[in-house]
Amino acid sequence: xxxxxxxxxxxxxxxxxxxxxxxxxxxxxxxxxxxxxxxxxxxxxxxxxxxxxxxxxxxxxxxxxxxxxxxxxxxxxxxxxxxxxxxxxxxxxxxxxxxxxxxxxxxxxxxxxxxxxxxxxxxxxxxxxxxxxxxxxxxxxxxxxxxxxxxxxxxxxxxxxxxxxxxxxxxxxxxxxxxxxxxxxxxxxxxxxxxxxxxxxxxxxxxxxxxxxxxxxxxxxxxxxxxxxxxxxxxxx
Amino acid sequence: xxxxxxxxxxxxxxxxxxxxxxxxxxxxxxxxxxxxxxxxxxxxxxxxxxxxxxxxxxxxxxxxxxxxxxxxxxxxxxxxxxxxxxxxxxxxxxxxxxxxxxxxxxxxxxxxxxxxxxxxxxxxxxxxxxxxxxxxxxxxxxxxxxxxxxxxxxxxxxxxxxxxxxxxxxxxxxxxxxxxxxxxxxxxxxxxxxxxxxxxxxxxxxxxxxxxxxxxxxxxxxxxxxxxxxxxxxxxxxxxxxxxxxxxxxxxxxxxxxxxxxxxxxxxxxxxxxxxxxxxxxxxxxxxxxxxxxxxxxxxxxxxxxxxxxxxxxxxxxxxxxxxxxxxxxxxxxxxxxxxxxxxxxxxxxxxxxxxxxxxxxxxxxxxxxxxxxxxxxxxxxxxxxxxxxxxxxxxxxxxxxxxxxxxxxxxxxxxxxxxxxxxxxxxxxxxxxxxxxxxxxx
Numbered sequence: 001x002x003x004x005x006x007x008x009x010x011x012x013x014x015x016x017x018x019x020x021x022x023x024x025x026x027x028x029x030x031x032x033x034x035x036x037x038x039x040x041x042x043x044x045x046x047x048x049x050x051x052x053x054x055x056x057x058x059x060x061x062x063x064x065x066x067x068x069x070x071x072x073x074x075x076x077x078x079x080x081x082x083x084x085x086x087x088x089x090x091x092x093x094x095x096x097x098x099x100x101x102x103x104x105x106x107x108x109x110x111x112x113x114x115x116x117x118x119x120x121x122x123x124x125x126x127x128x129x130x131x132x133x134x135x136x137x138x139x140x141x142x143x144x145x146x147x148x149x150x151x152x153x154x155x156x157x158x159x160x161x162x163x164x165x166x167x168x169x170x171x172x173x174x175x176x177x178x179x180x181x182x183x184x185x186x187x188x189x190x191x192x193x194x195x196x197x198x199x200x201x202x203x204x205x206x207x208x209x210x211x212x213x214x215x216x217x218x219x220x221x222x223x224x225x226x227x228x229x230x231x232x233x234x235x236x237x
Numbered sequence: 238x239x240x241x242x243x244x245x246x247x248x249x250x251x252x253x254x255x256x257x258x259x260x261x262x263x264x265x266x267x268x269x270x271x272x273x274x275x276x277x278x279x280x281x282x283x284x285x286x287x288x289x290x291x292x293x294x295x296x297x298x299x300x301x302x303x304x305x306x307x308x309x310x311x312x313x314x315x316x317x318x319x320x321x322x323x324x325x326x327x328x329x330x331x332x333x334x335x336x337x338x339x340x341x342x343x344x345x346x347x348x349x350x351x352x353x354x355x356x357x358x359x360x361x362x363x364x365x366x367x368x369x370x371x372x373x374x375x376x377x378x379x380x381x382x383x384x385x386x387x388x389x390x391x392x393x394x395x396x397x398x399x400x401x402x403x404x405x406x407x408x409x410x411x412x413x414x415x416x417x418x419x420x421x422x423x424x425x426x427x428x429x430x431x432x433x434x435x436x437x438x439x440x441x442x443x444x445x446x447x448x449x450x451x452x453x454x455x456x457x458x459x460x461x462x463x464x465x466x467x468x469x470x471x472x473x474x475x476x477x478x479x480x481x482x483x484x485x486x487x488x489x490x491x492x493x494x495x496x497x498x499x500x501x502x503x504x505x506x507x508x509x510x511x512x513x514x515x516x517x518x519x520x521x522x523x524x525x526x527x528x529x530x531x532x533x534x535x536x537x538x539x540x541x542x543x544x545x546x547x548x549x550x551x552x553x554x555x556x557x558x559x560x561x562x563x564x565x566x567x568x569x570x571x572x573x574x575x576x577x578x579x580x581x582x583x584x585x586x587x588x589x590x591x592x593x594x595x596x597x598x599x600x601x602x603x604x605x606x607x608x609x610x611x612x613x614x615x616x617x618x619x620x621x622x623x624x625x626x627x628x629x630x631x632x633x634x635x636x637x638x639x640x641x642x643x644x645x646x647x648x649x650x651x652x653x654x655x656x657x658x659x660x661x662x663x664x665x666x667x668x669x670x671x672x673x674x675x676x677x678x679x680x
Binding site for chain 1: 412
């Protein structure tokens with residue numbers, strides 16, 4: 001940070017110093033690709049930062065619309081410039097990093113557009129609530145609609161599909177007879193009501209109470225938050 | 238209207254008169270009234286504090302019209318929107334004075350959702366000798382009253398009371414960023430991120446929507462309204478600025494809904510300065526008409542621009558506020574400073590403009606001489622009645638003594654709100670929770 005006397009982790013220090021230089025900093029200076037790298041190519045850390053800002057902004061109970069719009073527009077710009085970067089030769093960095101970058105680039109385009117579009121669409125729900133006196137379904141914080149399909153979950157694809165983590169041992173038996181391929185795609189929407197508890201496996205096995213929608217939403221939110229915090233570093237770090 | 242050429246030097250001549258440490262809360266808006274006799278501040282806690290200038294006395298010439306607290310009142314309280322489960326902040330976003338038409342003063346204050354009209358009036362007499370009440374105010378038994386008397390007004394200690402006269406609520410879905418009183422003194426407008434509404438002072442249950450930029454599909458939203466202001470003389474004209482660095486001038490006579498502008502001001506982007514942050518730094522945080530009504534001034538993150546109303550394709554003047562931050566935009570994006578909204582003000586003769594920066598610095602630009610100065614609002618660096626010393630930021634190379642390097646700037650100390658007396662060289666500068674008032678030293 002640029003405030004006086006504030007100590008900061010070395011990792012952040014490096015990022016800031018490098019952020020002030022040309023945008024191709026994420027490439028090893030000795031790498032031949034540096035000479036060819038166009039200066040406008042975005043670092044994926046800037047992309048990550050913007051996504052984080054976007055999520056943080058949306059988690060506010062009432063997002064600052066100006067901040068949100070500016071971050072979204074910046075994200076679109078970065079995303080647009082990242083597409084040609086997929087053609088660059090692989091960089092000498094930790095093995096998992098290129099995988100992350102690739103999956104980002106692969107999934108980012110359509111998913112990002114879909115997620116941002118849907119997230120902005122959700123803002124209109126705020127207006128609908130304030131103007132219309134008719135009772136609406138529990139809205140919850142922005143970005144998690146409980147009606148109208150799963151528009152916002154395209155955004156979750158960016159952070160990796162939510163597979164399996166929500167099901168602890170106690171619940172697995174519950175849905176044993178249900179086709180679990182449902183969980184591999186983004187169906188944590190009202191369609192989740194189709195996940196009714198199945199028959200108990202054995203007489204001694206306790207049937208866990210049915211998870212209701214609110215709890216699923218809550219768990220999803222926790223997962224998104226955790227994943228956002230634990231994102232692996234981009235290439236070159 | 239011809240403009241007076243202000244030949245007074247703007248540096249070296251401002252001395253610090255008083256520092257009013259309001260301490261309690263962060264100041265969120267500062268505004269002189271039309272005569273400069275009163276100065277109002279609003280803070281994050283929803284309070285309004287009004288200062289009044291003392292009458293100058295011949296006995297104490299050196300104490301030229303100091304400002305002292307005149308009235309304090311709680312304008313807005315925190316509210317809770319039960320339908321949306323949202324807390325509505327009580328922070329005062331803007332205060333605007335109405336021109337004085339009788340003994341009382343009127344001002345508009347607004348938070349994110351509700352505008353209020355406050356009447357501030359003095360009471361220095363009190364009636365005494367009621368028939369039905371005794372001296373302590375208790376009701377008397379009517380059967381004990383044998384004579385009738387006329388109450389008389391007796392002087393009392395001056396009391397300043399503020400009463401809310403109108404509450405203009407429930408007209409904004411998004412956060413109000415601006416209010417502006419029309420020159421007809423009958424109407425005013427309030428602007429939020431996507432809409433602008435026109436109000437009549439007498440009518441609180443109805444407002445007219447005059448600008449609406451909300452797209453049919455919110456996913457197409459790419460731009461928001463950032464500031465709006467009425468023309469100082471033409472009651473049909475107003476401007477509003479956007480997050481994309483554009484200004485639209487609208488004429489209310491053209492149509493009821495002013496979604497189509499009469500004029501569109503935008504400067505083409507400089508390709509050599511293009512970056513991922515181009516749009517963010519072009520977002521206009523404040524727009525102000527000159528007193529003459531011929532020009533508008535806009536503030537974006539790094540510059541202040543002056544536009545001639547008759548030339549839409551580029552500004553006539555551009556002033557660099559803190560260009561040394563251009564190479565730090567990534568860090569400023571990371572710590573969110575790049576989203577800070579600085580205001581800008583004209584002096585009374587439209588010859589000097591002023592705006593704030595970081596490290597408690599604020600900048601003044603003389604439009605005629607093209608000279609500029611950086612000053613600092615801080616108690617450590619100035620003593621009462623001392624002349625403010627110009628500051629300088631060192632951008633690279635060898636740092637001279639008294640210069641400050643860019644990396645030493647304190648970005649938590651930002652001057653977002655300033656005000657200039659309508660006719661004299663007196664300025665008010667809000668530095669977080671402190672208010673500084675500076676006067677020109679003229680013997």
